[in-house]
Every structure is written in C-alpha cells, then in structure tokens.
Amino acid sequence: QVQLVESGGGLVQAGGSLRLSCAGSGRTFSSYAMGWFRQFPGKEREFIARISKSGGSTSYADSVKGRFTISRDNAKNTVYLQMNSLKPEDTALYYCAADRGILVTTMPQRYDYWGQGTQVTVSS
Secondary structure, rough: OOEEEEEEEEEOOOOEEEEEEEEEOOOOOHHHHEEEEEEEOOOOOEEEEOOOOOOOOEEEEOOOOOOEEEEEOOOOOOEEEEEEEOOHHHHHHEEEEEEEEOOOOOOOOOOOOOOOEEEEEEEO
C-alpha cells in the first residue's frame, strides 16, 4: 500500500508556471506507475499524464502535451508535474495516483491509490 500527498498548487496568472509534487510513503513507490489527473467541478477525473515505474516512459493528454512535464525521483518517493504556459481552463483540482499494473492506462478506475488533491487556479 502507498499513501500519496500532493502539494504545490495555488493561484497563478495565465502564462505562468507551477510545479506540483506528490510524495509517496512506503518502500514500494518504485513498484507503481504514477499518473496525474484533474477534476473540474461536476466532471469526471481527467487524465493528464503518466510515468512508468522507472521513469523511462511518459504519456500525456493532448490538452497538456508540450506544456506539462511529468517526472519522478524514486529515491525521494516523489513524482512531479511541471506545468508551464498555464491557461485559465487548466483551473481544476489536481490529483496524483499510483497504478500497480503494467499496461498504460488513462482510466482513473485502473489506478489503485490516490492523493487528496491540490487546487490549481489560473487567473486571466
């Protein structure tokens, strides 16, 4: 089992940047692929990015490709989401999640553990 805690959210102007962090507990962090999702009010969670267990493979949603970068540091049990060129439509609650599986998936129901979320607000 792994517990996840996100941080780094906040208020930023359009065009600005934020870096979200997700710290995982336990000695098995590197056994999980990690994903970032976001949720708009009244909507389902939306896939943003995923990184493999080793960090050697990443995938992104088209809406963030070229602006967001996912990375991880297994020595620190932490996954990051660098968000650049932020837009007001990026405003959402952002979650990290851990997946024990090996198949790349964008479906939130395939992820096993979730953090509590961190709010990102982008002003115009």
